[in-house]
Amino acid sequence: HANRTNGIDKNVWVEFTQLAAAYSKVNLGQGFPDFAPPKFVQEAFCHALNEGPMMHQYTRAFGHVPLVKSLAKFFSRVIGHEIDPLEDILVTVGAYQALFSAFQALINEGDEVIIVEPFFDCYQPMVKMAGGQPVYIPLRPKGDGSVLSSGDWVLSPEELASKFTPRTKALVINTPNNPLGKVYKTEELQMIADLCIKHDVLVISDEVYEWLTYDGAKHVKIASLPGMWERTITVGSGGKTFSATGWKVGWAISSEHIIKHMKTIHQNTVYHCATPAQEAVARGFEREYEVFGTPESYFQQLPAMLHHKKNKLASLLKSVGLKPIMPEGGYFMTADFSSIKVDYDDPSSKDEAKDFRFVKWLIKEKGLATIPVSAFYSPEHGKEFDKYIRFCFVKEEATLDAAAEILKKWS
Ligand code: PMP
Numbered sequence: 001h002a003n004r005t006n007g008i009d010k011n012v013w014v015e016f017t018q019l020a021a022a023y024s025k026v027n028l029g030q031g032f033p034d035f036a037p038p039k040f041v042q043e044a045f046c047h048a049l050n051e052g053p054m055m056h057q058y059t060r061a062f063g064h065v066p067l068v069k070s071l072a073k074f075f076s077r078v079i080g081h082e083i084d085p086l087e088d089i090l091v092t093v094g095a096y097q098a099l100f101s102a103f104q105a106l107i108n109e110g111d112e113v114i115i116v117e118p119f120f121d122c123y124q125p126m127v128k129m130a131g132g133q134p135v136y137i138p139l140r141p142k143g144d145g146s147v148l149s150s151g152d153w154v155l156s157p158e159e160l161a162s163k164f165t166p167r168t169k170a171l172v173i174n175t176p177n178n179p180l181g182k183v184y185k186t187e188e189l190q191m192i193a194d195l196c197i198k199h200d201v202l203v204i205s206d207e208v209y210e211w212l213t214y215d216g217a218k219h220v221k222i223a224s225l226p227g228m229w230e231r232t233i234t235v236g237s238g239g240k241t242f243s244a245t246g247w248k249v250g251w252a253i254s255s256e257h258i259i260k261h262m263k264t265i266h267q268n269t270v271y272h273c274a275t276p277a278q279e280a281v282a283r284g285f286e287r288e289y290e291v292f293g294t295p296e297s298y299f300q301q302l303p304a305m306l307h308h309k310k311n312k313l314a315s316l317l318k319s320v321g322l323k324p325i326m327p328e329g330g331y332f333m334t335a336d337f338s339s340i341k342v343d344y345d346d347p348s349s350k351d352e353a354k355d356f357r358f359v360k361w362l363i364k365e366k367g368l369a370t371i372p373v374s375a376f377y378s379p380e381h382g383k384e385f386d387k388y389i390r391f392c393f394v395k396e397e398a399t400l401d402a403a404a405e406i407l408k409k410w411s
């Protein structure tokens with residue numbers, strides 16, 4: 001085998017999706033809705049399938065033209081920059097491939113990439129596969145650690161500044177963050193942007209949960225800050241946007257001088273993405289453009305629905321002695337389980353991190369699947385953050401009620 005596969009063979013989704021399938025009765029682990037996408041995109045997909053023979057064939061390699069046009073129209077208004085549909089956008093197989101293409105296209109052997117912890121786990125193996133060196137900086141809870149909101153988890157500007165070296169090529173942020181739910185404020189993004197401009201560093205901004213913010217938190221695109229369009233790659237996901245994670249339509253939006261190198265990777269690996277799924281996402285964005293900012297918009301309806309589910313899950317977790325950190329965005333909630341006094345040690349997992357052991361016990365013995373949060377940290381820092389587990393709340397009421405049944409019985 002090739003050396004690039006060394007040390008990246010373990011994957012939290014592979015492991016915990018299998019465990020959940022084998023043992024769990026209720027799955028609040030992997031992040032996907034257990035309800036249907038909105039009618040208008042389902043209908044758009046069906047319409048695409050019946051539209052004629054060409055909808056079943058290859059389409060434009062770098063993105064189906066109706067999709068790049070609707071993305072450009074929609075996001076030009078959001079970013080405040082005129083996006084060229086053919087030059088500034090690459091459509092990919094989910095946000096995953098947008099991230100992969102970005103690292104492959106931009107990172108050279110030995111380049112350093114700053115990653116903010118906790119981070120969506122794939123950034124690390126992707127940087128390594130490109131020959132890069134991940135450099136980690138954790139968000140830390142303010143004060144004595146008894147924090148209740150993801151907004152209390154912050155970067156130290158001095159610590160961040162100390163991570164930049166002449167070899168730093170890029171920095172990755174994720175807002176709203178998976179797993180914490182932190183939504184970066186403009187001041188925080190400006191501090192990051194200032195450092196990236198000063199050191200001539202690129203920003204990869206993973207914004208797959210951009211429409212999901214709660215309690216007044218506002219999602220801000222770092223690409224919209226002065227001087228940042230030219231150095232930012234903004235990554236999005238049709239799956240997360242329209243509650244259709246199985247469609248695997250994603251995109252990268254950036255300046256043409258960056259996208260052209262990502263196109264080179266794409267044309268030599270994946271080449272085309274599924275045509276009808278792109279057509280359906282295109283129609284979804286056309287519809288959202290028309291109703292943007294109104295209560296008709298799915299980008300308002302989905303967070304309104306999730307706001308209620310988030311509060312319901314938080315009350316449940318508190319009632320059984322778990323300490324949730326309230327997310328400002330996204331569809332995950334992390335909770336501190338250190339006050340739970342149960343014997344969760346299973347001989348088969350005794351060498352693993354505490355949160356991995358606890359989650360395995362919860363799945364195997366109680367039938368409830370969640371995700372251990374140290375999976376979102378580098379090995380160096382995971383130990384400091386192994387008292388948290390992540391719950392996904394983009395679920396039917398009945399699923400959340402079934403989770404409540406399990407948690408209440410055990411506590
Ligand atoms: N980034 C983050 C932060 C995610 O949580 C996910 C999982 N959906 C992805 C990227 C990958 O998204 P996609 O399913 O569109 O590939």
Ligand code: GLN
Nearest residue numbers: 013029030031032120178
């Ligand atoms: N993004 C989703 C999550 O965080 C799914 C990840 C995956 O299945 N690889 O749960």
